[in-house]
Amino acid sequence: xxVGIMGFEGSGKRSLMRWLSGQVPNFKxxxxxxxxxxxxxxxxxxxxxxxxxxKKTYQKFSFLLPGPTQKIQGQLVQLRNCDAFIAMVKxxxxxxxxxxxxxxxxxxxDEMLLSDLSVVEKRLLSLxxxxxxxxxxNERERSLLLKAKELLDEGRFLREERALxxxxxxxxxxxxxxxxxxxxFNTDGDIHxxxxxxxxxxxxxxxxxxxELELMELEEDDRREFVSLYGIEPNSKENxxxxxxxxLNLKTFFTFVSNEARAWSVPSHYNCLECAGAIHSDIKxxxxxxxxxxxxxxxxxxxxxxxxKAGALRLEGKEYMVADGDVITFRFNV
Numbered sequence: 001x002x003v004g005i006m007g008f009e010g011s012g013k014r015s016l017m018r019w020l021s022g023q024v025p026n027f028k029x030x031x032x033x034x035x036x037x038x039x040x041x042x043x044x045x046x047x048x049x050x051x052x053x054x055k056k057t058y059q060k061f062s063f064l065l066p067g068p069t070q071k072i073q074g075q076l077v078q079l080r081n082c083d084a085f086i087a088m089v090k091x092x093x094x095x096x097x098x099x100x101x102x103x104x105x106x107x108x109x110d111e112m113l114l115s116d117l118s119v120v121e122k123r124l125l126s127l128x129x130x131x132x133x134x135x136x137x138n139e140r141e142r143s144l145l146l147k148a149k150e151l152l153d154e155g156r157f158l159r160e161e162r163a164l165x166x167x168x169x170x171x172x173x174x175x176x177x178x179x180x181x182x183x184x185f186n187t188d189g190d191i192h193x194x195x196x197x198x199x200x201x202x203x204x205x206x207x208x209x210x211x212e213l214e215l216m217e218l219e220e221d222d223r224r225e226f227v228s229l230y231g232i233e234p235n236s237k238e239n240x241x242x243x244x245x246x247x248l249n250l251k252t253f254f255t256f257v258s259n260e261a262r263a264w265s266v267p268s269h270y271n272c273l274e275c276a277g278a279i280h281s282d283i284k285x286x287x288x289x290x291x292x293x294x295x296x297x298x299x300x301x302x303x304x305x306x307x308x309k310a311g312a313l314r315l316e317g318k319e320y321m322v323a324d325g326d327v328i329t330f331r332f333n334v
Contacts, residue, residue: 001061001248001265002034004079006072007088008104012186015209016088017065020237022216030067032078036060039245040238043295044263047254047327050303053261059252061245061265072111080174084247085181087200092188092210101185101193109157109200112176117152119173120145141169152177157199180247184240186210205243212236251324254295255279266322273318276330286334290316295325 007013017025021035038058048056064082066075079085087108091101124145127137144167148158157177158164165178180202185193186209195201215226250265253275266278277284293304297312307313322328 001084001250002064002082003061003084003086003244003247004064004066004075004082005086005088006066006075006079006108008072008090008107011088011090011104012184012209013065013088014068015186015213016086016184016207017063019207019209019212019216020063020240025065027068030069032067033065034062035065036062037241039241039263039265041252041263043252043325044254044261046295046299047256048261050298051256051261052303053256053259055260057260057262059263059265061248072108073115076111076115076176080176082179084179084244085176086244087181087183089183089185091185091191091193091206102195102198105183105195105198105200109198112200113152113155113157116158116175116177117149119175120149120152123173124149138169144169148175155199159202160199180249182243182247203243203247205240207236207240251322253322253324253326253328255328255330268324270322271318272316272320272322272328275322275328276332279330282334283330283332286332287318288331288333290320291329291331292316292320292322293327294323295327298327 005013005016014025017033017035020037025033027033038060041058044056044058047053063086064079066078070078087105089101089104124142127142127145130137144164147161148164148170151158151161151164158175159178159180164170170178181200183195183201183204185191185204185206187206188208188210191206193204195204211226215223218226245265248265249268251268251270252263252265255262255264264275264278266275270278272290273284273287276287276290291313292315293307293313297307297310301307301310301312304313
């Protein structure tokens with residue numbers, strides 16, 4: 001999974017990447033920069049302890065930062081294949097003559113709407129041309145595109161209509177307004193911004209990135225004092241990554257094989273067979289059954305033996321809707 005970071009000059013895009021990675025972003029020309037992170041799911045520690053696994057493999061996802069000279073339109077071109085987006089918004093040192101945070105979001109949203117509308121109009125023109133020539137066209141696709149054009153003309157995002165967000169016929173277009181966006185307000189104080197009437201925003205978070213970067217340079221004792229003095233959330237990076245993970249609409253299940261406990265993140269609608277395929281196509285092809293323990297039961301009964309004695313281990317079939325946190329052993333034969 002990949003999350004794209006966009007925003008105007010001076011909004012803090014590179015500061016965010018530096019805060020996350022601990023390194024100054026190093027671009028190659030105007031090419032985008034990708035950085036991979038582990039999702040800090042504390043439940044994996046419990047699973048490893050309960051299964052006596054020595055190796056822990058966390059789920060990874062990546063951030064993509066556009067080239068340093070790109071305007072919003074150019075940023076969108078480089079971020080088109082991302083699964084979700086972050087919009088960095090400058091909300092510090094406010095200048096009355098400059099754009100306020102909501103105006104920045106409106107401009108970004110307008111660029112996303114215009115980009116999608118251009119794609120829709122070009123495709124509709126192509127379909128209508130084929131119809132006039134007597135060629136067969138996908139009427140379902142055409143109907144959905146007409147509905148999409150109606151929403152976009154109204155300044156609405158396609159994810160507001162479930163049929164337009166999830167339709168297989170529209171999947172290949174990678175419309176920006178189908179995907180979720182986290183608004184990150186880069187601030188230097190305690191503020192609240194009214195986001196009502198802004199369809200671009202799926203969720204939001206406030207970060208004091210300037211202070212966070214200063215905090216990175218301090219020793220542990222000084223860091224604790226700094227956090228207390230300036231009211232910085234002590235687990236701000238972890239909380240931010242959790243927000244991003246939620247943005248992707250995923251769920252996590254855990255496996256343990258040999259000496260390794262591992263977290264797997266899949267789309268929230270995946271059933272047991274689809275989760276098996278996320279690990280390996282052979283497991284999906286030869287699926288027999290799944291042995292499942294909920295995370296709550298594993299935590300409650302401490303280990304696998306305790307879960308078995310308590311009757312907390314159950315057998316599930318292909319159509320079982322895997323729950324977030326399930327600990328699964330797949331039985332298969334190929």
